[in-house]
Amino acid sequence: MMRGLWILATLGLVAAEDGLNGWLRYARLPGNNTKQAIVPSSIVALNSTETSPVYVAGQELQKGIKGILGKTVDVTSESVDGPSIVVGTIDAFTAAGGDTDVIPELEEDGFWLNTEGDTIEIVGQNECGVLYGVFEYLSLLGQGNFTKVTKATNPSASIRWVNQWDNMDGTIERGFAGLSIFFEKNVTVANTTRVSEYARLLASIRVNGIIVNNVNANPIILSDENMAGLGRIADAMRPWGVRVGISLNFASPQTFGGLSTFGPLDESVIAWWGDITNKLYEKVPDMAGYLVKANSEGQPGPLTYNRTLAEGANLFANAVKPHGGIVMFRAFVYDSVNLNESNWKDDRANAAVDFFRDLDGDFDDNVVVQVKYGPIDFQVREAPSPLFAHLQQTASAIELQVTQEYLGQQCHLVYLPPLWKQILNFDLRVDGEKSVIGTDILSGKRFGKELTGYAAVVNVGHNATWLGSHLAMSNLYAYGWLAWDPTDNEVTILQDWTRLTFGSDKTIIDTITKMSMESWPAYENYTGNLGIQTLTDITGPHYGPNPQSMDNNPWGQWTRADATSIGMDRTVWNGTGFAGQYPSEIAAQFETIETTPEELLLWFHHVPYTHVLSTGATVIQHFYDAHYAGAETAASFPTQWAKLVGLVDPQRFDETLFRLMYQAGHAIVWRDAISQFYHNISSIADERARVGSHPWRIEAEDMQLNGYRITVVTPFEVASGLRIVQTVDNTTAASVSTTLNYPAGTYDLAVGYYDLYEGKASYELFLNDESLGSWVGDLEDRLGYTLTRGIDGHSATRVTFRRVAIEEGDVMRIETVPNGRETAPLDYLAVLPPGVVDQGVLGAGYVRGLNTIQYFKDRVYYGL
Ligand SMILES: *[C@@H]1O[C@H](CO)[C@@H](O)[C@H](O)[C@H]1NC(C)=O
Ligand SMILES: *[C@@H]1O[C@H](CO)[C@@H](O)[C@H](O)[C@H]1NC(C)=O
Ligand SMILES: *[C@@H]1O[C@H](CO)[C@@H](O)[C@H](O)[C@H]1NC(C)=O
Ligand SMILES: *[C@@H]1O[C@H](CO)[C@@H](O)[C@H](O)[C@H]1NC(C)=O
Ligand SMILES: *[C@@H]1O[C@H](CO)[C@@H](O)[C@H](O)[C@H]1NC(C)=O
Ligand SMILES: *[C@@H]1O[C@H](CO)[C@@H](O)[C@H](O)[C@H]1NC(C)=O
Ligand SMILES: *[C@@H]1O[C@H](CO)[C@@H](O)[C@H](O)[C@H]1NC(C)=O
Ligand SMILES: *[C@@H]1O[C@H](CO)[C@@H](O)[C@H](O)[C@H]1NC(C)=O
Ligand SMILES: *[C@@H]1O[C@H](CO)[C@@H](O)[C@H](O)[C@H]1NC(C)=O
Ligand SMILES: *[C@@H]1O[C@H](CO)[C@@H](O)[C@H](O)[C@H]1NC(C)=O
Ligand SMILES: *[C@@H]1O[C@H](CO)[C@@H](O)[C@H](O)[C@H]1NC(C)=O
16 A cells, blocks of 8 residues: 555656646656756856846746756855856846857847856846746756757747736636636735736746736726735736736726816826826836727727827827836727618728728827737637738737637637637738738837737636636647747647646647647637637627627627528628728738638628538538537547546546536537527528437427426527426426337436526436436536526536446436526437447536546546
């Protein structure tokens, strides 16, 4: 017994890990590897102060080497005799007598890393650069990569920020991982431990700025108490080289300051903002600046006073200019009230260019227009924003979203860099010249700009995993690397992250690479394809399926699906004219169906469902096929992950497996709902006869009901067979039962049901009178997606019981106890024979009442 435990402990596989250290675990390398590592026995940190990033770099190096190699290395701040690791700015390095002749020119935040000689040199252009160099060196060590490196690297852009959408009350808009680490009860938190831990993660991916509060800003951030709190937050992040800024509410002078106006040209308003800004800089002397969402989705702004957006932005630019601050001004301005789908030419996608094109040249030089990657809103696929081509006198930054708002809310695995790269690599051909969004425009090179770059919305919360999901952290990691160098390879980044997060075992690397690289295409397949956007509930949670919510409202995320045709006609000749917002070569490409890339067909064109694609399939058949293929891919994720049993520590293995099983089930919900919806609206049958036909399902409404009633749901397509059953009241135990008319054999049993919040119904499945297991509707406590009160596409889910032996004529019964508002809603029971599982898809969902590791061990090792 003792011996067994000892062996496990030395393999390093038993220690539970909660994810708090992200990719900065500094896990001990396997013994053989360590021998190749030759690391000097002292660190010389040429620090300026004890809170400088150089000092922190020295400490981090000591900690990392101790963790990775088990070796204690001293840190001093003066040169030593013999080999050492010298870390410092180029000025400090020169002053200490270092040889700088060989170091190529470093730009702001850039660094030089040289491991060739006895003495390892990590030299930064500034203090941040030193820290970045140290993290790169530790990343190599952590991956067991002892290649000799001599390199200088500089950032592609100076702005590499994250935006938190944290509310002052501690909630997070689109937060899926617990409450804010910055605010609670309308004040900044007193305990900044998590804040500095977050800054450490950000520094390691070279992020140099953060906006800490939601763009839908509460002016109370400007109270004296909160300004002092911002000072504490900035103090916690400064040692990591992360500068703090805040989002502003345009109406603050009136709603918070008590002025009669917030008009941007009003003298009293200008003076008020000047005063507020000066006070802020007293607390945060290196404040990065402001982020402003104005005249967007109900937010106040300069247009309220008939002033231009540029006049609004410049108000703040003037206030921060003397302090060296900048203003990030969001381009997400559109009319969400008057757009009318009856007008074929109306198009929300036109808004950003319509609002900003004529203002180019009017913005002060410390204003940066922050542009979402696509013209609508973080959809699963969008054409790149054409605004990047129009901001030539004005600095611009791209807004990406690590937060998976429309992309599975961190409950679905979706590795985002392939999506981002497809935007960053796009050549807009401004004036017929190469104008690649990442390397030419965001780098500032194409239009000669200093202040350009990247912002990513991130929703880290109090959860130990930061994002709610261990695998979602690869997106945060990759964001930093791509902002530094948009040409970095997304697979290489992923594999570096994997080695640092889970270890270098080949099975781990291969499995996580395969799953991650399949994940965005799969998600696109089962949510919305051909550029139709994520077919989700756009007026609600942005999570589960609800395609009809997209049309017939002024939000403008239209699909224009009718009985015969679908898609947005964005051509110039006959549509909204959006295609014409691109430079001419690109505009011409998007103008015709033949030259539009097929993945954007329905983004740019309105076509009949019978339009034939290059594969020979019609649009509608492609919808069906893609939804089935996507759900099938998602169904393979739990089995792929299961290969890592014993290779990944139990806590992270289990938490990840649970999410992947949930995803596989929810992907079937998506597949069925979207297929059923378009089948219904188009009346065109699936050539492969899968849609609307479920030979292995017994609908709950066809069972014997005891204490249950039959109802419909909204939207209708999220119920198999269009109906479900719910308990008659929400206190009395009830049941459904059915006779199984299937040949004797072993089957997987999947129950489709709905898990609402405000209630935890309990369920028990019986075969004849033998209990097969029970579960509780408590996903609301376990997953973190946006909750709804409804029986809908968000709450729809599945539970699977595997390998159940049944005889023909057996009776299956589900006994339930409703709870709160949860009326134990049931959709169907699927009885899935081996191999023929729910129309070709491996039956998935998640397994309750079983230890998942044990389950997969049994399955994998004993071939059950
Ligand atoms: C470590 O070295 C031993 C002996 O050389 C070898 O048998 C073993 O496979 C090595 N382990 C790894 C992980 O390389
Ligand atoms: C640098 O850090 C050391 C601790 O490692 C400290 O003793 C020293 O005072 C610091 N140097 C300066 C100039 O602050
Ligand atoms: C080791 O790091 C170097 C420098 O970053 C890189 O070029 C090389 O590909 C890495 N080797 C492996 C096996 O990852
Ligand atoms: C926080 O501020 C909001 C107004 O923005 C107010 O409605 C709420 O009651 C406040 N909460 C607390 C705990 O003070
Ligand atoms: C501050 O928070 C950290 C982690 O979030 C916790 O470990 C620590 O105990 C807290 N400190 C105090 C004084 O509450
Ligand atoms: C803005 O202009 C419109 C039309 O030109 C006018 O009706 C309105 O009163 C003006 N609003 C303000 C606040 O000046
Ligand atoms: C949209 O336009 C149609 C046709 O012009 C009109 O009948 C309808 O009232 C408009 N809807 C709204 C909400 O303005
Ligand atoms: C052109 O636009 C009209 C609406 O104005 C639409 O009904 C028609 O289908 C479009 N024609 C083509 C060929 O897309
Ligand atoms: C997506 O769907 C297409 C069309 O059915 C299919 O060819 C492709 O393999 C699918 N990809 C994934 C990752 O599911
Ligand atoms: C993290 O959040 C999930 C739900 O989102 C929850 O199940 C889990 O308990 C949380 N873990 C911690 C450590 O807060
Ligand atoms: C029972 O459900 C109804 C709606 O279905 C709800 O209004 C009521 O509050 C629920 N009762 C309890 C105790 O939650």
